[in-house]
Amino acid sequence: MLSLGKFRPKALSLNRPVSSFINHNHKITRVLLAGNDSGGLNVIAPLLREWNEDSRFTPHFLAGPRVRREFRYRLPGIQFAPGADELTERLCHRPGELDGYLRGLLLKGRYDVVVCGTSANALLEKRLLHTARSLGVPCVAICDMWWAYTERFHDGQNWTLPDRLWVLDDAMRVAAEQVAWPSKLAIDVVGSPFFAQLMRRRMNNGGDTARTIRYISEPVSTSFPEAGINEFALADMLVSAMATAKLDAPIVFRPHPADSIEAWRRWTYARRAQGVSLDTLPLEEAIADTRLAVGISSIMLAELRICGVPAASLQPTGVDRNYYCLPFEDLEIARIPDEQRLADWLILREHKSDVNAAAIHYGAIERATDQILSLVSASTTDVNAQKCVGAADCRNR
Structure with a gap:
């Protein structure tokens, strides 16, 4: 038997997430999930499956052709991002062209938030984070392994940080906090959605x-x-x-x-x-x-x-x-x-x-769901506040 301790939700139906009991607004949250390496993809897959069945979300998936083929079998019924078939292996290795492609995809998809895995060597997640932040789209990156924290966000020349970094446990959080990030990085212990599923x-x-x-x-x-x-x-x-x-x-x-x-x-x-x-x-x-x-x-x-x-x-x-x-x-x-x-x-x-x-991981899917809804809600509030300030400035001129 697994020891779940204090983290195990009481009277939890496996088909009904904890977050469904929380009174969020009813706006449909459009999420783009993306990944390249198997570790990050494993962590993303349970979220994609869960949110695909949650009426509060419209999740889309983005990956290269090899991964898209795998996920069509692995997660039947998921939706790929509009234009996902245009993402070729060649494009994934050309930063300038990839940036242009991702910008067009994010604008077309009108996403509220981006959630992606992390890779030490691949460009896809790094360039997606860069493009999302340049467009003001909130973004979260998930670290799936206890190593190579710097390499996941530095391409040898430039840093690309998410708005929030999700880690699996306190050991990973402590290690990530010791990295000399170029700016302050919010780090959350969410647990592993994949561990939770398993x-x-x-x-x-x-x-x-x-x-x-x-x-x-x-x-x-x-x-x-x-x-x-x-x-x-x-x-x-x-x-x-x-x-x-x-x-x-x-x-x-x-x-x-x-x-x-x-x-x-x-x-x-x-x-x-x-x-x-x-x-x-x-x-x-x-x-x-x-x-x-x-x-x-x-x-x-x-x-x-x-x-x-x-x-x-x-x-x-x-x-x-x-x-x-x-x-x-x-x-x-x-x-x-x-x-x-x-x-x-x-x-x-x-x-x-x-x-x-194991205890921290059991509620990881619900924890991730609540954090995404809160992040989008906070982002929407900030945008509305900026609009109000802008309108007030116009009236006072």
Whole structure:
């Protein structure tokens, strides 16, 4: 069972958000949600789904062609921003042209607020924040991972800050507050809407019948070679530890979205006699199917742990520990230095499933909804006040 503590809403229907009990005005809020990287998209998707079914919102989604194709299957019935099909991969890499496209899209869509993910390398979110602020459209950015705070808002030359930065927990807030931002940045602890969605689904589905040992990969050897970590060598460590522990359970290896799938196909095929297979399940189904999770520092380890799945991070001696950015102690993710320790961890009879840190995330969707409505309301009030001041000035001339 998950430990939700004081953050769990009382008598909450999963189909009725807390914010529906709050007396907001009845103006339809037009929201543009956008993202590029999988982590940010995962956080945005539950909000897009929730607001698409909420009569107070008209949400539109914007992303490149690869992500649009994925979301058509992932969230049937969502609306894409007018002109979204014109956003090509080529355009996403041309700042000047991208700015012009985004300006036209925001003006055409008449959005009240922009909500976007954050990426360390992609331009889409950075340029969208820049364009929204230049047009006076309130904007919120969501940080989905405990690292690279500066890179998410600095392109190497210029800063682009949102009106508000949403973070997942207090650890992320403290780290974000230590960044030397070029101007004051409002930072709110909202929790993860994606964690909230996963937790609810796992509780509704039981979640206690899983048998699979799942290895969560990430392309650290190619993306961060200086860290001295090889994801394939660590995968071999898991296979050997399973043999040492004499565990009779399927071992499934889940590549990262940026991984070379062909490399993992060949790796698992070569070890098929050892009960190894390549993961083919969608994310939510994979979490429900996982008995124990082993990985490095992927956000999916946090997602699994929040859902009550015991998780371990492989951290051999001699690697760069700075690469490991998850809040391991808060999430109670075990740090494993070698094969024998991993074997010992695998055969523990009593893995702790409760995670105290999960509590903040349970109400994240409702918290985000209320904050967006409040932000739009405050922005509308400011605009009306400016109009009144302007009208008074005209009368006094």
